[in-house]
Amino acid sequence: MSNHLLNPNKWIELYSDYLFNYTISRINDREIAKDIIQDTFFAGLKSMKNFKGEASERTWLISILKRKIIDYYRKINSTKGQAEVRMTYSNDDNEGDWLEERVEDEGYLNALDTLENTELGDAIYDCMAKLPEKQATVFKMKSILNYDTEKICNELKITPSNLWVIIHRARTSMAECLEKNWFKL
Amino acid sequence: MLRLILISKEEAYHICDKSQYCESTLWEKIKLRLRYLWCPNTRNYVKRNKQLTYAIKSSNLDCLHYSERKVIADRLNRHLKKQM
DSSP: OOOOOOOGGGHHHHHHHHHHHHHHHHHOOHHHHHHHHHHHHHHHHHTGGGOOSSSOHHHHHHHHHHHHHHHHHHHHHHHHTOOOOOOOOOSSTTTTOHHHHHHHOHHHHHHHHHHHHHHHHHHHHHHHHTSOHHHHHHHIIIIISOOOHHHHHHHHTOOHHHHHHHHHHHHHHHHHHHIIIIITO | OHHHHOOOHHHHHHHHHHHTTTOOOHHHHHHHHHHHHHOHHHHHHHHHHHHHHHHHHHTTOOOOOHHHHHHHHHHHHHHHHHHO
16 A cells, blocks of 8 residues: 655755765756756656555656666766776785775775765755755854855845844754664664 | 943844854854853753754755745646646
């Protein structure tokens, strides 16, 4: 029996930022990331009839997005026409040193950091999804997009004192949520 | 004089929130610091707030700007209407 339903009218509001963050952390190009998200939504609309409702709407969209990202990399790799393979050790003298060097390998450590940052980003988005819409919007504009107070007040037609009340509530909820789901892990 | 320096818990929280975005004044920071010295609730709030700011910064989160989101939304809506 299906438990989840699709509501494309809410996709932008609920998932566009999450999908964008997911994509930008893997593609690193804003324009391409936007195109991929758009393609994902279009592909989602096209294959709506195949949705069985076994996964949540977000999980389903993410699975489409993952395929789009793989397609993108396949496409640019086929353009390059070559795969890069790195072989570090070529002689017997330094065989066995690889483990120690791997520990010191900055690239490896950076990869771990990136993985942790991605997971933390997911946790933050999960917590933000639990905020009331207005709080989430203001929090996002202020904390992630780093907009000026004045700009947010003009765009959302609220007063600065109203903004700070919203920010305070959002930050309190976010801190509580992250404490449960991230800091205590 | 004391009234000028001593602030309520709520005001301390408000200054702390503003500080996370570098929008508090020096005078506000001094008042917050004084309250921080003797109020455990304020200390707790400041600690949690700083932790949240650090988490957000270190996660390198990014999201769509309003205009970008609107462009995608318009295209999706057009596509939706065609499909209906």
